[in-house]
Every structure is written in C-alpha cells, then in structure tokens.
Amino acid sequence: MGQAGWHRVWPLFLQSLYTDMNMGLVLVDKELRILGISEMACRLFGVERDEVNWRLMDEAFPNLPDEFRFLHKTVQEGLTFRNYATSWTIHGRTYDLLVDSYLLTNAWGEVEGAYMTLKDVTNLRSLEYQVQRNDRLAMIGQIAAGTAHEIRNPLTSIKGFLQMLNRTLEEKGMFREKGYTDVMLAELERVNHLVSEFLLLSKHKEVQYRPLQVVDVLREILPIIETQAHLNNVEVLFQIKPNLPLVRADSELLKQVFLNIAKNGIEAMEEGGKLTISQRLNEEEQTLLVVVRDTGPGIPAYVMDRIFDPFFTTKEHGTGLGLSVCQKILHDMGGNLTFSTKGYGTTFYIHLPLA
Ligand SMILES: Nc1ncnc2c1ncn2[C@@H]1O[C@H](COP(=O)(O)OP(=O)(O)O)[C@@H](O)[C@H]1O
Ligand SMILES: [Mg+2]
Structure with missing residues (x-):
C-alpha cells in the first residue's frame, strides 16, 4: 500500500483527531490564529467550531481567564505545559483537566505555531477520592472489629455498677453525688453510641x-x-x-x-x-x-x-x-x-x- 495508503489514512486521522478523540485539541499559528479546534474543546469552552475556527484566540475567546492562556504563554514565551492540572467550569459543571501544550518550530528553530491538549479527568479525580475514602473506612472497620467488643464489655459492667451506685446514692439522699453518677452514665452512653457506630463500619456476618x-x-x-x-x-x-x-x-x-x-x-x-x-x-x-x-x-x-x-x-x-x-x-x-x-x-x- 505504501505512500498511497498514507495519503488515504492521514486526512482521515486528522479528521478523527478533531471529531472523535476524547481529548480537547486546539492548534494555532504564531499569530495565535486558531487553525483547528476539536469537538471536545468546543464543548468544554462552550463554543461552536465554525464560530471560532480561523479567528484569533483573543477574538474567539475574549474573556479567557489569565490562567487559561496556555497557548499565549507557549507561543509568546516558549513555555510548554505537561499534565498541568486545572479546573474549568461551564454551564454550572466543573471539569478537572490536565493540560499539555507543545511548540511547533521549523527547521531553523523559528516558532510557527503551537497546540494544546485538554484531558478530562473529572471522573478519575472523584474516583481517586472515593478510593481513598473507602480505604480509610475499611481501615477504621478493621480496627473497630478488633477493638469495639473489647471496649464494650468492660463498659457494660461499669454501667451496671454505676446504676447500682446511682440508686444507693439516691436512697441515702446524696443527691449531689447521685448527680455525678448521672453525668457518668450519660457519658458512658456517648461512648457506647460511638462504639456502636464503629461496629457498623466493620464487616457484618x-x-x-x-x-x-x-x-x-x-x-x-x-x-x-x-x-x-x-x-x-x-x-x-x-x-x-x-x-x-x-x-x-x-x-x-x-x-x-x-x-x-x-x-x-x-x-x-x-x-x-x-x-x-x-x-x-x-x-x-x-x-x-x-x-x-x-x-x-x-x-x-x-x-x-x-x-x-x-x-x-x-x-x-x-x-x-x-x-x-x-x-x-x-x-x-x-x-x-x-x-x-x-x-x-x-x-x-x-x-x-x-x-
Ligand atoms: N441535614 C443536614 N443539614 C446540614 N448539615 C448536615 C446535614 N447532614 C449532615 N450535615 C453535616 O455533615 C456533618 C457530618 O454528619 P455525620 O457524618 O452524620 O456526623 P455527625 O452528625 O456526628 O456530625 C455534620 O456535622 C454536619 O455538618
Ligand atoms: Mg449524624
């Protein structure tokens, strides 16, 4: 197939990069004129492709916040970005993005243009967060399973004796002391409650x-x-x-x-x-x-x-x-x-x- 195949596939590949790829892509020349913008980038920025293609970045995105001027920094200052984590909110939805930018220079080392890619990692980020949380919960569950009963059993006998003491003090008219045991019993209840919640975190047979x-x-x-x-x-x-x-x-x-x-x-x-x-x-x-x-x-x-x-x-x-x-x-x-x-x-x- 050789060269002929290359000619057939290459345009399809470029086309697919702009329409199918699950990544935002923006290509500009050295004047920061948009030469190509992918479907996903349009979606992220809330624009239509026809509205912004061939226009200067500053015209196409007049309100672009400073921290999103990746291509400006790349073309004008030669700065490139790798896996730069940032977030972008549009229509009330926030996306976690990883941004990369690349400089395009000719054989003489002169800047001709640049492009950037935007990877949507929103789901990954929340997944990562959830995994961390589940790990922590599992650990608490393990500790709970090991210790909760050890805590609860002595609590039960302390509670029993305290209740006896409480009654005796009342009978003897020692109301101030009885008050103390009331407080102790209430505090015991709190510990008991905590232990119960702990137990719920551990595995149930x-x-x-x-x-x-x-x-x-x-x-x-x-x-x-x-x-x-x-x-x-x-x-x-x-x-x-x-x-x-x-x-x-x-x-x-x-x-x-x-x-x-x-x-x-x-x-x-x-x-x-x-x-x-x-x-x-x-x-x-x-x-x-x-x-x-x-x-x-x-x-x-x-x-x-x-x-x-x-x-x-x-x-x-x-x-x-x-x-x-x-x-x-x-x-x-x-x-x-x-x-x-x-x-x-x-x-x-x-x-x-x-x-
Ligand atoms: N219905 C609610 N309204 C306002 N804040 C809430 C509500 N439910 C939960 N919260 C917040 O979530 C926190 C955690 O709740 P929870 O895990 O039940 O622990 P706790 O009730 O012991 O504080 C609460 O301290 C409170 O700040
Ligand atoms: Mg609660």
Whole structure:
C-alpha cells in the first residue's frame, strides 16, 4: 500500500483527531490564529467550531481567564505545559483537566505555531477520592472489629455498677453525688453510641439482603424519629407512596441509614422546622429513592466535600461517623447516597436497588 495508503489514512486521522478523540485539541499559528479546534474543546469552552475556527484566540475567546492562556504563554514565551492540572467550569459543571501544550518550530528553530491538549479527568479525580475514602473506612472497620467488643464489655459492667451506685446514692439522699453518677452514665452512653457506630463500619456476618417494602421499614422507626423531632420542635411529614416495588436490602442496616439521616436533618434545624420523608421510583436507574428533606440552614460549600469523611463533624458532640456509616452500608448493598443543599434546607437521596 505504501505512500498511497498514507495519503488515504492521514486526512482521515486528522479528521478523527478533531471529531472523535476524547481529548480537547486546539492548534494555532504564531499569530495565535486558531487553525483547528476539536469537538471536545468546543464543548468544554462552550463554543461552536465554525464560530471560532480561523479567528484569533483573543477574538474567539475574549474573556479567557489569565490562567487559561496556555497557548499565549507557549507561543509568546516558549513555555510548554505537561499534565498541568486545572479546573474549568461551564454551564454550572466543573471539569478537572490536565493540560499539555507543545511548540511547533521549523527547521531553523523559528516558532510557527503551537497546540494544546485538554484531558478530562473529572471522573478519575472523584474516583481517586472515593478510593481513598473507602480505604480509610475499611481501615477504621478493621480496627473497630478488633477493638469495639473489647471496649464494650468492660463498659457494660461499669454501667451496671454505676446504676447500682446511682440508686444507693439516691436512697441515702446524696443527691449531689447521685448527680455525678448521672453525668457518668450519660457519658458512658456517648461512648457506647460511638462504639456502636464503629461496629457498623466493620464487616457484618449477619447481613441479610432480602426483598422488602421500604415503607414498612420506615414505619417501624417513625416513632423514634418523631420523638426526637418533637424534642427539637420539628414537624415530621411522612409521605407514603403506595404500590412501590420491593427493594433488596437488610432491614436492620436500612433502619440505621434512615435514622442517621433523619437525625442529621433534625439536628440541623436548631430553630425547629419540617422534616419530610418521601419515596420515589427512579425507573431509569432501577432504584427506589427515599428522600429526606429538611428546612435547616443547608450545608455550606466548604463543608460539602467533607461530610462523608469519617470523623468529620461540625457538631460539638458529633462523632462524624453517621454519614460514613450510611454510605458504607448503602454501597455494600449496591445503593448510593447523594444530597443537594441550598441556603434553606438539605435533601438527602437514599438510592436503593430494586429487588
Ligand atoms: N441535614 C443536614 N443539614 C446540614 N448539615 C448536615 C446535614 N447532614 C449532615 N450535615 C453535616 O455533615 C456533618 C457530618 O454528619 P455525620 O457524618 O452524620 O456526623 P455527625 O452528625 O456526628 O456530625 C455534620 O456535622 C454536619 O455538618
Ligand atoms: Mg449524624
């Protein structure tokens, strides 16, 4: 085939580079006139190819931020970039990008042009983040499995004796001392609670995934939620949707998830408010969504990225394990946990796989 083949393939290859390649590509001459721009680069920059091709960079992208003038720096200062990590937001979506730029010089070493490539690594970045988080969770789970029972057993006997002491002190009218034991018992409860959350992070042997009706599980824990809501001046609205398909889950673990998320919502509404629990079928995803919405202050942007991190808490007496535990439970059963938040409330979406 030789030369002839080269002539046939080469134009197709160039064409494909611009239309198919899963990478943004921008080629300019030494005046920074755009000689070629790939489909993906157009998508990233929100332009049409015909609008910008053959135009000068400054005309085509009049508002390009300084840190995105890679080709200017390459052509004018001879700077090239390799795997330069940056991010770019368009139409409310943020892309993590890796940028490379290359200088094109002729046989005499004079600059003729330059090009840059943009690799979209958004998914990789969040995947990397998730892997890190899962590693950490797994480690905590291991430690928990090894130590939680060792902690809990002595706690049980301490608690038993303290309760006895508490009663005796009351009978003897030693109310100040009894007060101390009340505090000790309350603190013990906190430790117990922490250990329980730890245990949820470790592997469960008894997990039983069964087809179940989500509304039944919700009904069982509703009294607990309502009691706590009442103490916090929060109104609970439980919207039942009949005839929803069954999900495949472990009912005990599912209760933990609903309780944790409802509790967070109630705790967020310090001034009182409304907690709404509803269900929705997502046919496309083949999941059942349990939606828990509060009318609290929302989650500030600087906190959002961290709420699933183990031990991250903004509460004085928080453990920061609630959402980590929920996410682990849900991931283990093939579900997921997402949320959206505005200034006037937060909504958690619990995605459960259909049976
Ligand atoms: N509904 C909510 N509204 C506002 N912030 C929330 C909500 N749910 C969770 N958060 C934030 O996420 C953090 C982590 O929650 P979680 O893992 O349950 O731990 P904890 O409740 O012990 O703090 C909370 O401290 C809080 O800052
Ligand atoms: Mg919590």
